[in-house]
Each structure stands twice: as structure tokens, then as C-alpha cells.
Amino acid sequence: MTEMNGAKAITQSLINHDVQYVFGIPGAKVDQLFDDLQYSKDPKTPKLIIARHEQNAAFMASGIGRLTGKPGIVAVTSGPGVTNLATGLVTATAENDPIVAIGGQVKRDDLARLTHQSIASTALMAPTTKFTAEIQDANNLSEAFSNAYQISMQAKKGATFLSVPQNVLSDTVTRPVMKAPKPVRQGIPDPIDLKKLADAIRSAKLPVILTGMRASDDETAAGIRHFLKKVPLPVVETYQSAGVISHDLEDSYFGRVGLFRNQPGDLLLKKSDLVIAVGYDPIEYEARNWNHDRKGQIINLDSVLPELTADYQPDLILQGNIAASLEAVSDAFALGFTLSAETNTYLDSLRHKLEKRDVPPVSDNKDLVHPLSIVQELQKRVDDSMTVTVDVGSHYIWMARHFRSYEPRHLLFSNGMQTLGVALPWAISAALVRPNTQIVSVSGDGGFLFSGQELETAVREHLNIVHLIWDDGYYDMVRFQEKAKYGRESGVKFGPVDFAKYAESFGATGLRVDRDHSLSEVLDQAFATDGPVVVDIPVDYADNAELAKEMLPDKFN
Structure with a gap:
């Protein structure tokens, strides 16, 4: 391989992972990376977008993560450059947005000294991210980036952080740069459990779908829409699942829940005898707000296991690819599905409330x-x-x-x-x-x-x-x-x-x-x-x- 330094190894890793943009603010501890990004002659080099504050650069990276499903990249210098990332990274991790953050750091031999801009970056970032690492050898940079990239995309998605000492960026790299990891796709739950979900829908008087943040990527939203065309259930959105319901399915939309009570969506969840929580995360709208004192089943379908609380103890937990799981369940409704006349009358009254307000x-x-x-x-x-x-x-x-x-x-x-x-x-x-x-x-x-x-x-x-x-x-x-x-x-x-x-x-x-x-x-x-x-x-x-x-x-x- 062509000899390169640590900065060039990161740039090549970004290229190999098809990264389009890097957001950030330069500084002495990370300027080699910025220089390489600015003057790289490879047309596939990501575009460097200079922000006016590191927190905003992190928000921009999280925006890329939310919109594309692939990690946004942010790079900043040491000390306050890193500390200014914290709010952006904790927001991304809480809200399921993949980010890889690269923070400059003092030279390796200054890490144990009280020197200019020397802070324990990984310790600071550990509570705000899914994964942190400080790279001590330039040969590890590409491997660390590839792992941080992959971990940020694993359900539940979120932020990862790499601390890179200044001299690691300038050291020579002799190890080949990593290729992009292959996508890891989840399967579907056990067919017996999928049948239980289908049977529960048939048995319920008022089954309702509560869509959450992990229901809002393109694949999952398409799977929900396909399911609703076969099994037309009422749907309540959390804020982050806004847009799951398309124009042609608007009759299934019963508003969003969060912050305020007694909305049509809240009333529907309270009355429902079966809530199917799809991609739902309690950080969006805690179960104590919509499930306290209600009666009826809860079935949790998600790519991750749910957090269990006194107010959220699902009767059935299904983990796997949400869209594929819904497709498999919909096959059980080949003869169609209709809600009762009584239920439809109640739903019509809620639709009227939505329009009137x-x-x-x-x-x-x-x-x-x-x-x-x-x-x-x-x-x-x-x-x-x-x-x-x-x-x-x-x-x-x-x-x-x-x-x-x-x-x-x-x-x-x-x-x-x-x-x-x-x-x-x-x-x-x-x-x-x-x-x-x-x-x-x-x-x-x-x-x-x-x-x-x-x-x-x-x-x-x-x-x-x-x-x-x-x-x-x-x-x-x-x-x-x-x-x-x-x-x-x-x-x-x-x-x-x-x-x-x-x-x-x-x-x-x-x-x-x-x-x-x-x-x-x-x-x-x-x-x-x-x-x-x-x-x-x-x-x-x-x-x-x-x-x-x-x-x-x-x-x-």
C-alpha cells in the first residue's frame, strides 16, 4: 500500500465508507485531518462543511444520520472543541441518530500531564455515546473508525466517539485501510409469535398501532403502509414517527402523542384493548403517561428489546426486522380484515375531533x-x-x-x-x-x-x-x-x-x-x-x- 499518515488513513476510511460530508471546526490538534480533507485530490473525498460552533456541527451530523440512516461525521479539536460536542452527541444517542465524532487530543506523551487542552475526552463522552475509544497507534485508526461506524448504525442507533492524539494523526500507517462493513440485516421473530400477534389483532375489539422513532426509516414506514393496506388499523404517531402515514392511508391517522394529554391519540390508546407498539422508545413518551391504569394487552415489535417498567410490561415481545415481521403477519390476513361497526363509529368521532381542532x-x-x-x-x-x-x-x-x-x-x-x-x-x-x-x-x-x-x-x-x-x-x-x-x-x-x-x-x-x-x-x-x-x-x-x-x-x- 502507499505510505500514508494517520490523517490520510482517516480520509481514506471516510471515502471507503462513502461519507459525503464532514462537519466541524478546526484546531491545532486536528488540523492535519482538515488539511487532508481540504486538499485531497480524490474526487470521492467528503466535502468539508465548516460550522460556527461545535454543538451545531454535531447537530448537522445527527441530521445526516436521521435523514439517511447512515452515520453523520463530525470532527473537532481538543479541549473545548470536544466538550462542545456533548449536547449534540447525547441528543443523537437519545434520539436514535447515528454519528461518528472525531475529537482531537493532545500528544500521547501529554495525556497524563496537566497541559493545554488536555482532558479525559473518552471519560467525558462515555455517558453520551454508545462507544468511545482513544487511539494510541495510527495503525488502529481505520479499524477504530470502521467499528465506530458499524456500532453507530446498530439498533439502537446513536453516537460514537474517537479521541485521536495529535501525533497519531502524523504517525505513519503501515496497515491497510478498512473497507466499509457489510450491512447486517435482522431476521423475523419466531412464526409462533407472529401467529400470536395475528390472533391478538383478530380477537381485539379496538387494536391500535403506536408507531415510534424506529418505525420512521424508509424501509419500516413502507412495511407499515403495506401492512395497513391489508389490515387497516388506527395508528397513533409519536413525534419522531411523524410521516409514517401517507395520504392514501389518512383514515388510519389519529394524531401524535407526547407532552399533552387528552388528545385524540391519547384517548384512543386509553380505550384500546390491544396496543401494538412498533419501534416505540419510552424516551419519546413514557408508558406511565399513556398506559397507566389502562386495561388491555400490549405487544412490542421492535429491532431492540424494550425497557421494562412497572407501566410497560408487554404481553408479547417480538424482536427483529420490523418491516419483514409485519409482512409476515399480514400474510395471515389473506381474507381481509375489518373493524366492527361500533369501533368504526367511535373512530369517526375521533377523526372529527382531529379536524375540528x-x-x-x-x-x-x-x-x-x-x-x-x-x-x-x-x-x-x-x-x-x-x-x-x-x-x-x-x-x-x-x-x-x-x-x-x-x-x-x-x-x-x-x-x-x-x-x-x-x-x-x-x-x-x-x-x-x-x-x-x-x-x-x-x-x-x-x-x-x-x-x-x-x-x-x-x-x-x-x-x-x-x-x-x-x-x-x-x-x-x-x-x-x-x-x-x-x-x-x-x-x-x-x-x-x-x-x-x-x-x-x-x-x-x-x-x-x-x-x-x-x-x-x-x-x-x-x-x-x-x-x-x-x-x-x-x-x-x-x-x-x-x-x-x-x-x-x-x-x-
Whole structure:
């Protein structure tokens, strides 16, 4: 093999694994890798995307992981470069997004000394990832990367971390670079257990499917859709499984669950005598919130074993490839399947509740826009090819509750960690992997400034992103909970920002909804504009007081 150093071995490993992008911020301990990526003459070398903060670079990598199912790659320097990754990596691990993170480190002979930017990186990252390793020999770099890549994709997917001392990157590599690992496919559960699932569906009066985060990849979503065409059961989505139900199956959709109670989906789960949890993870919506005191069976179908709690003890656990398992179960319904007339009447009443709650109220306030009006106007302009990324805040509740999506992983939420700042970095990832489509990101005015500096990244990369800011001058998701608990608010007010001028300072387009510029006309202009656009929307959160009454008690803890 041609002699190479550690940095070149990593670059070649990235190429062998068909990595398209590397996100990050350079520094002295990792600059050899950045130099090699920047000036490699191999046309298959991943494109280096320089971010404005390591946390956002990790979010961009997790966006790649969520959208493609293959690990996103982030590379940063030592010390604070590594520590700034922590939030992005724990979010990815909690929310099933594969990432391989590469962190620079001081030279090997400085590891035991108190030197500049010397920290125990692997110890720091161990609780936030599935796998960590510090590489002491350049010959191990390619092997370590290949294993980190493979582990990040194994169910449950998540982040992995490699710490690479500076002189390991410069040392000579004599061992061949690893090829990409072959995909490992799961089989299906025992046919006896699949028959038990089919029999349980036939015996149930009101069987319901609860889809979770591991139901939302393309293969699994297609398997669920194929199953529903043979066995038309009602479906409730968690936030991260948004889009599993397609247009032609909309009669099976009964909303999403999470955060708030007494939604149609909650009522359906409570009444059901059989819940089939497909790809469900308790971090999305704990079973104590939907299964406490309910009666009826639970069957768990997933690629991983479930976490068992007092409130989640499935009567049957099926582990394996979800799509293939559903295909096998559907074969048991060759003669078709129908729910009873009584059950269909009840489901019709829930559908009516879903439709009725999406209608915006009439408002006399000409200075503020009701959340449902924003959702409605956005819904009119978003087609199935578009991707919508949503940050965390009060807007997140309204979007999760009311915005419809009909393709898997085209409506993205941070559900497990509820991490502020994800929307714009995820939108950047979506614009890179889904070129020639419109990307929309949505945030509050608080969360936007957690990652708003990445507007420069979006401008630099010439990405078509429309970013909506629901602007009210508060950390409102905290504010309305405080008012519900204490009758007053504390620590949630901040000063005004001219977001249109902020956008323009980065070279983006800035627009604002006001009395002279309606939401409808501003959105039309935004969607017709090339490049990144920021739309400042003054929002009326007066109805959040009603939302607070529906919040689950444990969310106030």
C-alpha cells in the first residue's frame, strides 16, 4: 500500500465508507485531518462543511444520520472543541441518530500531564455515546473508525466517539485501510409469535398501532403502509414517527402523542384493548403517561428489546426486522380484515375531533398571529418533497399537534432530549442531502439564537432554507408552565432582536410579518426567494394557558 499518515488513513476510511460530508471546526490538534480533507485530490473525498460552533456541527451530523440512516461525521479539536460536542452527541444517542465524532487530543506523551487542552475526552463522552475509544497507534485508526461506524448504525442507533492524539494523526500507517462493513440485516421473530400477534389483532375489539422513532426509516414506514393496506388499523404517531402515514392511508391517522394529554391519540390508546407498539422508545413518551391504569394487552415489535417498567410490561415481545415481521403477519390476513361497526363509529368521532381542532380561531388582534394560522398557512405551502425541521419551544407543541406530514423523516423533532437549537442545523443537513427541494425550519425567538450563527453556513453553501421565527420575547414553553405551577413567571423574558436585520447581516434575506405585510404574502415571498430566508412572525400565545391544562403532570417536574 502507499505510505500514508494517520490523517490520510482517516480520509481514506471516510471515502471507503462513502461519507459525503464532514462537519466541524478546526484546531491545532486536528488540523492535519482538515488539511487532508481540504486538499485531497480524490474526487470521492467528503466535502468539508465548516460550522460556527461545535454543538451545531454535531447537530448537522445527527441530521445526516436521521435523514439517511447512515452515520453523520463530525470532527473537532481538543479541549473545548470536544466538550462542545456533548449536547449534540447525547441528543443523537437519545434520539436514535447515528454519528461518528472525531475529537482531537493532545500528544500521547501529554495525556497524563496537566497541559493545554488536555482532558479525559473518552471519560467525558462515555455517558453520551454508545462507544468511545482513544487511539494510541495510527495503525488502529481505520479499524477504530470502521467499528465506530458499524456500532453507530446498530439498533439502537446513536453516537460514537474517537479521541485521536495529535501525533497519531502524523504517525505513519503501515496497515491497510478498512473497507466499509457489510450491512447486517435482522431476521423475523419466531412464526409462533407472529401467529400470536395475528390472533391478538383478530380477537381485539379496538387494536391500535403506536408507531415510534424506529418505525420512521424508509424501509419500516413502507412495511407499515403495506401492512395497513391489508389490515387497516388506527395508528397513533409519536413525534419522531411523524410521516409514517401517507395520504392514501389518512383514515388510519389519529394524531401524535407526547407532552399533552387528552388528545385524540391519547384517548384512543386509553380505550384500546390491544396496543401494538412498533419501534416505540419510552424516551419519546413514557408508558406511565399513556398506559397507566389502562386495561388491555400490549405487544412490542421492535429491532431492540424494550425497557421494562412497572407501566410497560408487554404481553408479547417480538424482536427483529420490523418491516419483514409485519409482512409476515399480514400474510395471515389473506381474507381481509375489518373493524366492527361500533369501533368504526367511535373512530369517526375521533377523526372529527382531529379536524375540528386544526381550525384557527377568529382573532381581532392585528399585530399578532395565532399559532394555528401559522400552521395552516405553512401547511398550504409544504408538499411531500419538502422537509420541515422544528426546534423546541411553544411552537413545537403547536407544530407537533397540528402540522401534518405524509413522508417519513420529512418532519423532524427533538423529542427525547428536547434540545434547543436543532432546527437550523438540521435544515442545513436536509438541504445538503435533499438538494433541489425546499427546506423549512421553525423555531422560537429564544431557540433561534442557540444556533442562528449557522445562517452564515447556509449562505456560504447557497442553501434554500426558509426559517420561521415565532417571536414573542420569552422562553414561552417555560413561561406558561411556570404560570400554571406558580401563578407567575421568572427568568423567561429577554430583549428584542431585529431578526430581519440579523439575517441580512449574514447575507440572508430577512422578512417580517406586520400590519402592512400579511403572513400569507410574506410566506409567498419567502418561498419564492433563493437562498436562506428568515421570517419573523409576531405570535399570539394567549391560548397557551389552555395548553397548560393539558400538559402531563410529570412534565412540570
